Amino acid sequence: GAVVSQHPSRVICKSGTSVKIECRSLDFQATTMFWYRQFPKQSLMLMATSNEGSKATYEQGVEKDKFLINHASLTLSTLTVTSAHPEDSSFYICSARGPLGQNELFFGSGTQLSVL
């Protein structure tokens, strides 16, 4: 199956700093990637849809100025959590549909963000 790589896997940072998370499609091109957030023992909540070469589409309630998404190439999307605060601590996970119009959503390995 298609491989989606995500880095870093774990980040611990001080309140007020910014954190960048990278998501790469390793063996296929992904014009669209999806960013989800998952709080402990909760479901995956869609944050935004990242579109190559254009602005991301954010879900209601997600601050676009706080969660900056850049999809500059067909294999890389980045999520930057700006001025992180403890309430931003969560598991962030990216995903993309496979090549050739596959329905299956392939997930990155996720990033556990802890803001002190």
Add this chain to the structure above:
Amino acid sequence: GENVEQHPSTLSVQEGDSAVIKCTYSDSASNYFPWYKQELGKRPQLIIDIRSNVGEKKDQRIAVTLNKTAKHFSLHITETQPEDSAVYFCAASLSGNTPLVFGKGTRLSVIA
């Protein structure tokens, strides 16, 4: 937009018994319904999926049924084993480049 409800939130079964998890969806236009298994701290892994032109699909001990009229679909795991213990999520979407909307998850515990 789409809304997916999932029940139960927790489920405990004895090893060898069957487990059933049910989901309902709201958008009649949705046509793709996957089930994911997630172990603690890991990424979700697809275990089975079904499209709206099919009523049932089976893969060894796992089966999924879909009732489009009632807008609900179910996951059936037979002959459960301890390694089936995990959180299971249902989801729904349109096919193509649209995101999946997930249910809230079911924590399955298989007791040896």
